[in-house]
Amino acid sequence: MSELKKSPLHARHEAAGAKFAEFGGWSMPLQYAGIVAEHKAVRASVGVFDVSHLGKATVRGEGAVDFLNTCLTNDMGRIGDGQAQYTLLCNESGGVVDDLIVYQFAANDLFLIPNASNNATVVETLRSRAPEGIEVANIHDDYAVLAVQGPKSDETLTAMGLPVGHDYMSFDVAELDGVQLTVCRTGYTGERGYELVAPTADALKVWDAVMAAGAEFDIVPAGLGARDTLRTEMGYPLHGQDLSPEISPVKARAGWAVGWKKPEFIGHEALRAEREAGAARKLWGLKAVGRGIPRPHMVVVDGDGNEIGEVTSGTFSPSLQTGIGLALVDSAFEPGIKVGVKVRNRVEEFDLVKPPFLTPGVRES
Structure with missing residues (x-):
């Protein structure tokens, strides 16, 4: 097995006490102070993720x-x-x-x-x-990507002298102490946030500037563990689990990302046929009634114990304090019913729901 690649920010992660895990052939920070603490910091204030492993x-x-x-x-x-x-x-x-x-x-x-x-x-x-x-x-190795996410992300970037306030999924080219970077209002957490794309050689300078600017807002470095719990709460799909070469956008209910009126795109004939016929299974959310926590590949069953689907993503929600997940379920089953998930040697009860599981900005009491 080839050696894992390292982020240009690896030294900063080590200094911050990060625990590392493999992501797409890279050694990336899974967590620092803890997944739950990092998750809650992003929901309440601001956190910064190193997502430099992403392709370019x-x-x-x-x-x-x-x-x-x-x-x-x-x-x-x-x-x-x-x-x-x-x-x-x-x-x-x-x-x-x-x-x-x-x-x-x-x-x-x-x-x-x-x-x-x-x-x-x-x-x-x-x-x-x-x-x-x-x-x-x-140009995979030429750029680093930092995701500054949370209600205080605007204030953090403003303190850095970077542009904020632009529309979702729009971007500006800006300069930070001589470093040219792209500031795009996007993210994977559901919170207001930005992704900063900077040359690899300048990654440390940008990271340090973010941490310094966010200090007054109690910014925390957040690992990819918290990124996963945050995106699951929003019902955002993860490729390799909720989307894959076998899971189409029709099955994943991602048809909003398909230009159906376009004359062509790769796979358009198969997708149009599946859309017309209806997918055999669809991706819905699972919310625990009890204490069960769903995990990928667990079997979903109906009230009679018949297999009707499979969990694709699952976790404990730090915001809701309960188990949540995504599952491909037979299309005859729609949100509003209860289903079972085989957790170890028992069947746990879940509500079948339509994600997201929470609304950003609305806090649990």
Whole structure:
């Protein structure tokens, strides 16, 4: 097995006492003070995540945006320069090769952030389809990404002299002590937040500036463990669990990220057919009635004990103080009913619900 790659911020994580885990071939911080504490800090004030393991690629050349629009599911006609878009790269059978963010700097200059383990696949897939004059480059190691998330994220970035207040999924190019970076209002937590994309060589400077600016708001470094509990509370899918080459956007109820009116994108014929026929299973939320905590691959059953689905993501919700999860369930079953999940040697009762499990900004009493 090859050695795990390390973030350019690895030394800062070690100094902060991080516990590390493997994510997409990278050694990344799982937690520092603890997942629950970091989760609550992001919901209440502000936290910063190192997500530099995420992929990076560029698509450049005359007609680049039109080319991408024939490959990715979402309709890039919905955005313009200075805007970003969540989208999917599917295979011909409609499964999801990866979900990613596209930044449009110009119609001939696009920046992509795929998932860490899928970056090379995304690049090679696009290269294999690119016409002459379109260059697709793998720049995975050239940039670091910091996610500043929480109700006090605006105040933190303002203290750094960075632009804030722009619309969701829009971005600005800014300068921080001579470092040019991209500031995009997005994130994976459900809270207000921004992602900062900076050259790898300047990652330490940007991290230190974020921590210094957020000190008065009790900023904490947050690991990918808290990122997972935060995204699960919002019902955001994780590729490899809730989306995969076998789990289509129709099954995952991610059809909002598909430009159905576009003439083409990779896998469009299969997806249109599945949409018309109806998916055999759909992704819904699970909320524990008792003390059960769902985990991936646990079996979901109906009231008679018949298997009707499988848990794809599951955790204990620090905000709700109960077990929650996502599950692919037979399409005959809709939210509003109770189902069972086989937890070890017993069946625990859960409500089948439509995520998100909470509304950002509305705190539990």
